[in-house]
Amino acid sequence: MLKNELNYILRSSASVFTLKELLLVFGEDKPEFLKRRLNYHVKTGALYSPRRGLYAKDKDYDPLELAGKLYTPSYISFESVLAGEGIIFQRYSGIYLASYLSRKLTIAGREIQYRKLSEKILYNPSGIDSKQGYSVAQKERAFLDMLYLNKEYHFDNILGLDLEKVRELAELYQDLKLEKRLKTIFVKNGRHSGAHNR
DSSP: OOOOHHHHHHHSSOSEEEHHHHHHHHOTTOHHHHHHHHHHHHHTTSSEEEETTEEESSTTOOHHHHHHHHSSSEEEOHHHHHHHTTSSOSOOSSEEEEESSOEEEEETTEEEEEEEOOHHHHTOOTTEEEOSSSEEEOHHHHHHHHHHHOTTOOOSOOTTSOHHHHHHHHGGGOOHHHHHHHHHHHHHTTOOTTOOOO
């Protein structure tokens, strides 16, 4: 007997659910039955489906949670973090994530872009924080992710970065070009490794 999936969803602190995670709760042996019930709740307006295989309590779901659950493993990084932390000044309405694949899509008018990182980087939890239903890079990790994929990227303001943390996290990328570019950026901005300017 399946538990009441609607009560479970409405009482949960999460705002977005994948079919896969709901199957883990309600029994993986009846996927078609659960899918039919969820689609029934969508038709009656009790639930909202922003995309096939995704379910939300309503249209007021957390878009970062949706982006983080759509393709896993993944974490919010790049422009999404850098703009929010004032490392770059341009604002972006899209959501940018590090993942195991490269993909760009639009859901409910919002662009979501996944950029591929190698497994050795993607699976390393250093400099990544867990939020409700998704993970997000700290500013130093997002800075290095961007630099790793785009060596010529221009950062508007690196004064808020913890240099010691940048130096520690840079080791997980094992990339000599990245380290060279780091030195150039910090020298150009009058900052030296080992200093703590926040």
